[in-house]
Amino acid sequence: MIIERSSTWKEGFIERLENRESWDNWTLYKMSYDVVKTNLITDFTGLQSPKYLPNLTPLPHQLEVAQTVIERMNGKAILADEVGLGKTIEAGLIMKEYLIRGLVKKALILAPASLINQWVEELNHKFYIPAIAYRKNYGLDHYNVVVMSMDMAKRSPHKEHIYEQDYDLIIVDEAHKLKNHKTKNYEFVQDLKKKFCLLLTATPIQNNLFELFHLISLLKPGHLGDYETFQAAFSASKHNWENDEFLKVLVNQVMVRNRRQDTGIEWTSRRVQTIPIQFTQQEKEVYDMILELKNISPEFSSPFTMITLQKEMCSSKEATYLTLNEMRQKCTDPKVVRYIEEIIQKLVALEINAKAEKAYEIITEANDKVILFTEYRASQAYLQWYLHSKGITSVIFNGKFKASKRDWMKQLFKDHAQVLIATESGGEGINLQFCHHVINYDLPWNPMKLEQRIGRVHRLGQEHDVHIYNLAIEQTIEEDILELLHVKIDVFEKAVGELDSILSTFKQSI
Structure with missing residues (x-):
């Protein structure tokens, strides 16, 4: 770089000196002074951004969160407000500030594909x-604020292009999806340069304490020590640990969480x-035959296979049939094939689905719009047919739909249909405050999925x-699921804080 002394000022100086011209323009100076003063930020405390946002009136708890993250957490935080x-x-x-x-x-904002347009x-x-x-043919060099799906970002060549950028702020929405530190999602975010980083999730613990450890380690490595140190210091296992209060102090240094009752808003x-639901005698017979499969052949002793079949049988014969038929095609033992075919024959002959009948009863009594969550697309199709046969209008909503179709299904539900039949992924990120009845037709193992489902309407x-209705069939795997859900809720509340009700008391219900 060459630095030269400028002499261009001389002409103007001599002209004003010899011709007695005015040296300045007070009006222009005052205007310039006012502009500089307006943009001058003399104190780092307090938020400047609200006065630049005429289309937004933030709620007090939202302003408090932004100020806390900036002033006390140095822009690295888990935003864990309830859904x-x-x-x-x-x-x-925080970004605007x-x-x-x-x-x-x-x-860079990383979000599920279904939420990208909402963010933008x-x-x-x-x-x-x-x-x-972000689109595949975009050059990241030319855009300062980019919203991208995690699935696209973690793949080549997008991953390498992102690593080449100098991002000052990384935001990860639905950050609970980073709970497993062995996944590509986790590794990708871990390798990002993070001057400031926000992880957004209402459910920082979904199944066990170590999910929270890995999430915090992603945000601020070493804050809880390494894995072995953390485990030893708190005598930690998945569902139990010591020094509850000390752990909460450490967690609260990097996490901000508001509950509905803390906001001052009347909810x-x-x-x-x-x-509780009872199987019909015929359904119970098929369920017991499925349980017997593990004794018929070691080929079907896998806990995952048996659990899947039991859960599907508690949902619909359609979902169960797909898995049994696949098992029949892969099986090489004629004796086992005959047994599976016997189960399928009894399955196909079933005329009553006790759980579907209970769902229909609830929908009829509600006499209003209802969201019904199932875990299986085969059950979705069956339930739509079944409700149609009873004169109930419904629309299907699942993760296979493109954004335009999701919007259309949501509008059809709002304007025409009584029931929205959604899968887990289908219910992600949709806001349906016009509805206030939710049926959890199939129970997940993860209590935070229940909280996410309920959050579609309770917001x-x-x-x-x-009104939340959790359906569970007695003397089946769904009783075990309910018990484990209560254990996991206790883990969440001990480490993070209390939850709004998502399950009624187990022993009073089953």
Whole structure:
């Protein structure tokens, strides 16, 4: 670089000196002074961003979260508010604040594919942040704020292009999907340069304590020590540990969590029921035959296979048939094939689905819009047929749908159908405050999936009490699922904090 002394000032100086011209323009100076003063940030405490957001009125708890993350956590935090309290708004406020202050110039938001358009729309219209949804032919060098799906980002060549960028801020939505530290998702985020980083999840623990350890280690490596140190210091196992209060202190240094009751907003209530169901004699006979499979052949002694079949049988014969038929085709033992065919014959002959009848009874009594969650697409198809035969209109919603079809199904549900039959992935990221009845037709092993399902309706804007119906068939694997769900809820509450009700008391229900 060559530095030369400039002499261009001389002409103007001599002209003003000899011709007695004015040396300045007070009006222009005052205008310039006012502009600089307006943009000057003299104190790092407090938020500047709200005055630049005419289309947004943040709630007090959202402003408090943004200020806490910036002033106390140095921009590295888990935003763990309960579902529906506006974690996206909080993240947008933090990003806007850093952009205004010049501390962030480039940002990357990683989100499920179904939520990308929602992120882009909110950042552009609510925060005046020029975000774009990444496409395969885009060059990352030319865009400062990019929203991308995790599935695309972790694959080549996108992964390498991302690593080449100097991102100041990384935001990961639905961050509980990073719970397994052995996955490509986790490794990808771990390798990102993270000057500032926000992990958004209402459920930082889903199954066990070590998920929280790995999430915090991703955000701030060493904050809880290494794995062995953490395990020894807290005598930690998956569902038990010591020094509860000390662990909470460490966790709260990197995690902000608001519950609905903490926000000062008047929320409607949750009314949760766990409803016991009895199989018909014919259904019970098929279920017992399935249990016997593990004794018929070592080929079917795998716990995963048996658990899958039991859960499917508690859902629908259609879901069960698909798995049994696949097993029959792969089996080489004629004796076992005959036994599977006997099960299939009895399965096909079933005329009653006790759980579907109970769901229909609930839907009829509700006489209002209902979301019904199942884990199997075969059960989805059956339930739509069954409800149609009873005169109930419904639409299907699952993760295979593209964004446009998801929006269309949501609109059909709002305007025309009484029931939305959704799978787990189908229910992700949709806001359905106009509905206030949820049937958990199939129970997941993970209690946080129940919280996510309920959060589709029990969120800001809900004007009615929300009714939750958890269906469980007696003397089946669903009793075991309920017991484990209560154990995992206890783990969450000990490490993170109390949950809103998602299950009614087990012993009163079954």
